[in-house]
Amino acid sequence: MPTSFNLAAKLFNxxxxxxxxxxxxxxxxxxxxxxxxxxxxxxxxxxxxxxxxLFIVMLTGLFTGMVLALQGAVQLEPYGATMYxxxxxxxxxxxxxxxVLAALMIAGRVGTGIASEIASMQVTEQIDAFRAxxxxxxxxxxxxxxxxxxxxxPVLTVITNCIAILGGWLVARLYLAIDSYFYWTWAFEAxxxxxxxxxxxxxxxxxxxxxxxxxxxxFSTKGGTAGVGVSTTQSMVYSSILILxxxxxxxxxxxxxx
Amino acid sequence: MEPMIAFTxxxxxxxxxxxxxxxxxxxxxxxxxxxxGGSGSGKTTxxxxxxxxxxxxxxxxxxxxxxxxxxPERDLFQVRQQMAMxxxxxxxxxxxxxxxxxxxxxxxxxxxxDEEIEQKALESLKFVGLxxxxxKMPAELSGGMRKRVGIARALASGAxxxxxxxxxxxxxxxxxxxIGRLILRLKAMGVTQVVVTHDLETAYRVADRMILVVKxxxxxxxxxxELRRCERPEVRQFLDPGSLPSEWKPLPNRxxxxxxxxxxxxxxx
Ligand SMILES: Nc1ncnc2c1ncn2[C@@H]1O[C@H](COP(=O)(O)OP(=O)(O)OP(=O)(O)O)[C@@H](O)[C@H]1O
Ligand SMILES: [Mg+2]
Numbered sequence: 449m450p451t452s453f454n455l456a457a458k459l460f461n462x463x464x465x466x467x468x469x470x471x472x473x474x475x476x477x478x479x480x481x482x483x484x485x486x487x488x489x490x491x492x493x494x495x496x497x498x499x500x501x502l503f504i505v506m507l508t509g510l511f512t513g514m515v516l517a518l519q520g521a522v523q524l525e526p527y528g529a530t531m532y533x534x535x536x537x538x539x540x541x542x543x544x545x546x547x548v549l550a551a552l553m554i555a556g557r558v559g560t561g562i563a564s565e566i567a568s569m570q571v572t573e574q575i576d577a578f579r580a581x582x583x584x585x586x587x588x589x590x591x592x593x594x595x596x597x598x599x600x601x602p603v604l605t606v607i608t609n610c611i612a613i614l615g616g617w618l619v620a621r622l623y624l625a626i627d628s629y630f631y632w633t634w635a636f637e638a639x640x641x642x643x644x645x646x647x648x649x650x651x652x653x654x655x656x657x658x659x660x661x662x663x664x665x666x667f668s669t670k671g672g673t674a675g676v677g678v679s680t681t682q683s684m685v686y687s688s689i690l691i692l693x694x695x696x697x698x699x700x701x702x703x704x705x706x
Numbered sequence: 707m708e709p710m711i712a713f714t715x716x717x718x719x720x721x722x723x724x725x726x727x728x729x730x731x732x733x734x735x736x737x738x739x740x741x742x743g744g745s746g747s748g749k750t751t752x753x754x755x756x757x758x759x760x761x762x763x764x765x766x767x768x769x770x771x772x773x774x775x776x777x778p779e780r781d782l783f784q785v786r787q788q789m790a791m792x793x794x795x796x797x798x799x800x801x802x803x804x805x806x807x808x809x810x811x812x813x814x815x816x817x818x819x820d821e822e823i824e825q826k827a828l829e830s831l832k833f834v835g836l837x838x839x840x841x842k843m844p845a846e847l848s849g850g851m852r853k854r855v856g857i858a859r860a861l862a863s864g865a866x867x868x869x870x871x872x873x874x875x876x877x878x879x880x881x882x883x884x885i886g887r888l889i890l891r892l893k894a895m896g897v898t899q900v901v902v903t904h905d906l907e908t909a910y911r912v913a914d915r916m917i918l919v920v921k922x923x924x925x926x927x928x929x930x931x932e933l934r935r936c937e938r939p940e941v942r943q944f945l946d947p948g949s950l951p952s953e954w955k956p957l958p959n960r961x962x963x964x965x966x967x968x969x970x971x972x973x974x975x
Contacts, residue, residue, distance in 0.1 A: 484814075568800075569800070572795065574800065577793060577799065579757070579782075579783075580757050582783045582786045582811065
């Protein structure tokens, strides 16, 4: 088979996937505004996503803040500005590292969970059983998970941010001999309104990406149990890439309007 | 009387494979229709078409007089609620207990109180001899138990049309008999039933009419008596495997196998 043909087929495939993905997103979002809402399922997902990820995002935040303090101090030292390290920490955490690292951790823990759960329901015909029972599987599974992600991921991100700044303070106190009052004053001083907006818009968009990519990977599973593994991996890979890429564009967008 | 289910010249391809061609048949209200056919002939696909889980390329499928082939998914949910399906591998909801699985549709519809749903779930489970496992999860059940819970789920829905995909496959003789009796009992109650099965004994016992699917085509449509008398080679081949072509010889005994490689007999040998 000529390579040009292969390439065309591949491109066509990509177009098809984008189209399917967009359709799934539209249907899922439409489900948010039309009853039934499956509140019990949403509560269950909130618990799984929120409470379940709390520990890992806290650890992520803690070590990120601690290492930022160490590295930041090294960077600032030549200028004799080590005591302003909290400014560097809080700004970079609130704008970038908090949202991105929390989202990546959640994509690994929650996203893969969503993908593998829906994927195994797909290969064991449970999705079809939902349809046969007169239940819309997109509403029942995707919309509820999207709602839970949109609610929970911003909360988790704020927690990550707080713990990171706290981690920085630990290092500042223990190793850098920076005054606590000074640390916290500059930590808060550094955060502007548009940092907060950016720090909340990002997790919302990342939450959308994680939920939708994972649901799509799950629903589009083919090929039995082996397909479940493939979908799980895909959900992780594609949501991570989309998180990092969209982060760039969101940042760019905010810089243009700030 | 208007047929409950009517297929007219239905044709379906999945991927690039032609699965069903020119399938036409009707199921009258209250009729028990048995679908026979070899493995991979397209029986499950046929049931999925009735529910609108697949859309045919061509032809029409009427359910209670309504053409479902062009209906958007949202309207199909309404149509599907008139029916219930027992899936070949049960397809129980893994995250729900047996009780929640069986009462699922009633719960979703929200028309009955929790006690009434509980009552119905218990009743249907009694029908299949499993009223002592209400709080188990599907993963804790054996294959045959899962199958029977699947049947109970269909029963509890109160649907007037039931579709069974091999309800007796993998069940012991006692349970097979139980399911056979259950189908007869529902038939007496006027429920329309489509039963896909390999089990000829049950098939003859419960069927009003039968169809035989061979490689995606209907090879037979008629009453059990007509099927017994049918002389068409495709039908005979399915009914008595003894009439299979001569290449189908028994495998050699273990003792017969010497150092020589076993030669597989061909048609021309
Ligand atoms: N999703 C699919 N994509 C492509 N081909 C499929 C798909 N599902 C089923 N088929 C093919 O369609 C044919 C009919 O399948 P079907 O499941 O209806 O058979 P069946 O009669 O129910 O068999 P069995 O008695 O073994 O359950 C088979 O040859 C199968 O390979
Ligand atoms: Mg089948």
